[in-house]
Amino acid sequence: MLAARRDPATLAGYLELHIEQGPRLAQSAVAIGVVSGIVGITSYRVKYEGIANHAGTTPMEARRDAGLGASTFLVTAREMVVRDFPNCVVNVGQMTFTPGAFNIIPGTAELALEFRAPDEQRLAELQAAVVSLAHLVARQHGLQLKLEPLGGCTPAPMSALAQAAIAAAADSLGLTHTRLVSGAGHDAQSMAPITPAGMIFVPSRDGISHSPREFTDWEACVNGANVLLRAALRLAEDVIRA
Secondary structure (H helix, E strand, C coil), X not given: CHHHCCCHHHCXXXXXXXXXXXXXXXXXXXXXXXXXXXXXXXXXXXXXXXXXXXXXXXXXHHCCCHHHHHHHHHHHHHHHHHHHCCCCEEEEEEEEEECCCCCECXXXXXXXXXXXXXXHHHHHHHHHHHHHHHHHHHHHCCCEEEEEEEEEEXXXXXXXXXXXXXXXXXXXXXXXXXXXXXXXXXXXXXXXXXXXXXXXXXXXXXXXXCCCCCXXXXXXXXXXXXXXXXXXXXXXXHHHHC
């Protein structure tokens, strides 16, 4: 397997065509997205531990409610990112309360947490803020906190040469274009450390992806394919000239 590895020096570059998976191009009626970078992603398993007790007999002010702490964290994290971290996102995709009965105060609450940012500095700042908030909420509600890092991936800026080739290809076809950051991970993120990488986005109807309702007009697909072809030819010519 190792012998099958290709020398990166033999690669001129990597180009990827994809639907945007978001609403920006469709909303602005722009034909082509020139991806400037792909976000970094960090994931945590967050666990708040309180005391499970009878919900009918425990006064509200005497509770150490793990569910309340988890819910406070979720809402406050969203407000913080919207206010302080433009172009970043935070998401809790799963929340589980234990024991999980109508009449029992949750003794534990577990959250599947993910956040994304367009560059390494911003991702580090966002991580520090989110972790600090998690600890603050634990103190406010008298809870124990366990944070388990689950990994992620680093942000990947796209090659300036690839971006220029994509923009020039769109111009040659009379297609409108704009630069934007990809909020989703792509193969180009893995290729970027190996060779100059670039990405082309075409509009997604209503920004829906990974769903039976995902749809991109045929004309947009053709536009993207033509931009991909011309960008690849332009990069190949640059290699030959070099």
